[in-house]
Amino acid sequence: MSGTDTATSSSAGRIQRRPYVVLDGVSKEFTSARTGVRETVFDDFSLTVHHGELVAVVGASGTGKTTLLHLVAGLERPDSGRITLNDDTLAAGSPTPGAGNSTDMARHRLGVVFQQPRLLDWVSVRRNLELALTSSGLDPAGADRALADVGLAEYAHHYPSVLSGGQRQRAAVARAFAVQPELVLLDEPFSALDQLTARRLRLLLQELWTARPRTGLLVTHNPLEAAFLADRVIVLDGRPARVSAEFTLDLSRPRTPEDPRLFTYQNEILAALG
Numbered sequence: 001m002s003g004t005d006t007a008t009s010s011s012a013g014r015i016q017r018r019p020y021v022v023l024d025g026v027s028k029e030f031t032s033a034r035t036g037v038r039e040t041v042f043d044d045f046s047l048t049v050h051h052g053e054l055v056a057v058v059g060a061s062g063t064g065k066t067t068l069l070h071l072v073a074g075l076e077r078p079d080s081g082r083i084t085l086n087d088d089t090l091a092a093g094s095p096t097p098g099a100g101n102s103t104d105m106a107r108h109r110l111g112v113v114f115q116q117p118r119l120l121d122w123v124s125v126r127r128n129l130e131l132a133l134t135s136s137g138l139d140p141a142g143a144d145r146a147l148a149d150v151g152l153a154e155y156a157h158h159y160p161s162v163l164s165g166g167q168r169q170r171a172a173v174a175r176a177f178a179v180q181p182e183l184v185l186l187d188e189p190f191s192a193l194d195q196l197t198a199r200r201l202r203l204l205l206q207e208l209w210t211a212r213p214r215t216g217l218l219v220t221h222n223p224l225e226a227a228f229l230a231d232r233v234i235v236l237d238g239r240p241a242r243v244s245a246e247f248t249l250d251l252s253r254p255r256t257p258e259d260p261r262l263f264t265y266q267n268e269i270l271a272a273l274g
């Protein structure tokens with residue numbers, strides 16, 4: 001633990017040595033809809049994310065960042081290799097790869113935030129959260145608390161369409177955290193927002209993370225966002241994808257967006273991106 005303030009936490013204090021997400025020798029191919037050619041996105045790819053660790057994944061467009069999240073979420077199955085979450089085998093390669101098991105998300109308490117909020121427009125914001133809670137076998141009464149945590153209590157009865165883009169993404173974050181996820185997957189969660197809103201939501205995410213540390217994978221094109229939020233940043237490169245560089249960010253939390261050390265990391269990550 002660094003410093004004397006008990007509200008701050010260092011990575012070393014939060015991250016356990018126990019692996020939570022393990023990809024072991026994972027391979028994944030797709031057939032391009034455009035050319036009909038098979039592309040090997042991952043070949044014998046391995047990655048470990050430890051309990052309490054937030055790993056950011058950066059890399060050029062098309063390297064396989066979203067595919068990596070989909071594999072971990074159980075939305076895609078590996079062609080070969082094994083993926084385990086908290087020692088529980090989520091997926092093992094099968095000769096007939098197909099869609100993942102939709103119960104995986106509930107079983108492992110996954111919270112997912114996508115680039116777009118993906119809220120149901122025909123029900124209220126509260127109902128959106130209640131449905132997520134119910135499908136995870138949780139009490140829907142938790143919706144109001146989750147909305148209050150992100151500052152949206154007074155918008156609970158509104159339909160998503162009357163909310164601003166930032167408020168909708170805030171609601172999406174609330175929905176992801178409402179299920180008290182053990183694992184949070186974030187796919188470019190703030191890239192569709194203006195800079196000021198994105199900054200506020202990063203601070204909110206940090207608050208939620210500090211209140212109760214979880215394990216997470218964050219896909220982002222923004223090296224500064226990666227440095228601000230993550231414990232470790234990996235750079236994915238090539239086809240098939242491999243980890244070409246890795247940065248451990250030993251900065252205590254809460255972090256401030258103006259911390260000059262973040263800009264140093266940003267430059268190092270940018271240099272690794274080439």
Ligand SMILES: Nc1ncnc2c1ncn2[C@@H]1O[C@H](COP(=O)(O)OP(=O)(O)OP(=O)(O)O)[C@@H](O)[C@H]1O
Binds near residue numbers: 041059060062
């Ligand atoms: N369901 C699919 N069917 C066919 N090809 C796919 C499918 N999903 C991904 N791919 C291909 O796999 C490769 C990796 O895609 P992916 O979306 O994971 O990359 P990415 O690194 O997240 O890209 P970006 O940064 O642009 O979002 C791309 O060539 C993509 O076309």
